[in-house]
Amino acid sequence: MKTPKGTIAIENNDNRIRLRWSCESKRYCLALGLPHTSVNMKVAEQKARQIELDILSGNFDPTLNKYRIKQVAVIASPEVVKPSQELLLPIWDKWVESLCLPTRTLCSHYARIRRYIEKADPLATDASWYEAVESLSPSIWNSSLIYLVSCLNWAISEKIISDNPFSKLKRRKVLKNQVKPFNHEEVRAIVNAFRNNLYCPKSSAYKHSFYADYIEFLFLTGVRPSEAIGLQRQHVDFTRNEIVISSVLARGDQGQTASKHRVRKETKTGSIRFLTMTARLTEMLAIRCRNLNPEDLVFTSPNGNAIDDKNFTTRQWKVVLAGLGIEYRKPYTTRHTLASMALEANMPITSVAYLLGHSDTTMIMQTYGHVINRPSLPDFS
Known part of the structure; x- marks a missing residue:
């Protein structure tokens, strides 16, 4: 046509x-x-x-x-107004279809929420089933509720239903997790353990030292693991002495971490940032980038594929932290560590926000406010 x-x-x-x-x-x-x-x-x-x-x-x-196709409504007599018998699942499917979303987006929050609805199979006018859900964290429960409210508001605009029961539900209180970065001694111990294969099982096919540069890079730059995993040779400019963070190798549509499922896309905030290399970064990357083609990955798994962060965390990261007796924190904590150390060294908040790829200082203030200009208790003695 x-x-x-x-x-x-x-x-x-x-x-x-x-x-x-x-x-x-x-x-x-x-x-x-x-x-x-x-x-x-x-x-x-x-x-x-x-x-x-x-x-x-x-x-x-x-x-x-x-x-739009007009739905024929059956109007009840004024004396008897029948409650809506519309099921929520067909309404959810119609709403999602109307959004015309790409497959990757559909397989994330939308698919997860659909599974909740399919399991409960409620009427569109019933929100009690969701109110009773206890298996979700408060933050996920709240974010999913936003989608459900939007879906039912759409259904009202389409005259499928007349009321949105989800808009009446109260958000759950989210307890803010305290950011606990690694200290200087812990950073040195972790990097040293990887470099020297400490606590590496004899039966392990791959030694910890293979990932030593990757771990040190995370600590020295504060980039997201997906940004380090996706770093290509062409992103390292020795002439300008800088690293360009412009894309990531994200997990697959179903959250898969294996190399064949990973998808290259823009950074989380859609920004591009340029990190000036320290002497240590220049030294380390000069060796790693030797003989690499522009599109080759700087950090890979032992078989030359993109790093599977789940396998790395289970087989390498957890083993080293347990061996050192260091409280477990996710590899993402390397990012918090860099930010905290920069703030403690009195680096301007705007500079830290840039290094982390944030467009403003809001996230820095919310996450690291306890580090910024923290006053001391008065000494009355």
Whole structure:
């Protein structure tokens, strides 16, 4: 179906029909909410034709309300108003379909929340099942509630239901986790243990020392593990003496950590930052980058693939910390360590925010406020 700017595509999306097209340099997606059948395909073709004519005649409705399939509502008598019997799961599926999200996004929060709904199989007017969920942390419970509220608000706008029970639920109190970075002695002990294969089981196929540079790099730069895992030779500029952090090797759509599933994408905040190398970083990376091609990874697993951070944590990181008698903290704590040490050394907050890839100092103040300008108790003695 041709339009002045392209084609109206009629697609089968999980056995549901949707339309995609462009108009005035903007992309549109309309989920018709109809099963993919031969009869409904004719309805879709009529809708596509209607949109085409409206575009050509200048009567196109960019809100798309004009082109949605109208649901026939059964109006109860004023004396007897029947409660809605709409199930939540079909409404959730229609709402998610209307968002036209990429597969990677669908497989994250949306898929997880759908599993909760599918297990409870509640009516759309019933929020008690979610209120009773105790297996989720307060932060995840709150974030999932935001999605459910949005879904039901959409259902109200579509006149599927008349009330949003989830909007009445109170958010759960989230206890802020105290950031506990490693101290200088612990950092030295950890790096030394990796370099010298301390606490490495004799049966281990790969020695701790293989990951020594990777661990020291995390401590020295404060980058996210996914940023270090994704660092390529072309991101290390010895002429300008800087490291460019512009992308990551993120986990797969289902959270897989293996190399074949990892996806290269922009950094978490979408920013690009340039880190000036210290003498130690220059020395270490000069050796690692020797004979590497521009797109080769700087840090790899022993078999030359991207580092599997889950395997690394289980087989290397936990073993070393346990051997040293150091309280367990995730490898991500190397990032907190760099930030805390920089603040304790009186580095400006704006500079620390830049090193960590934040656009402003809000996150720094929230996370490391206890380190910044901490007053001493008055000495009344």
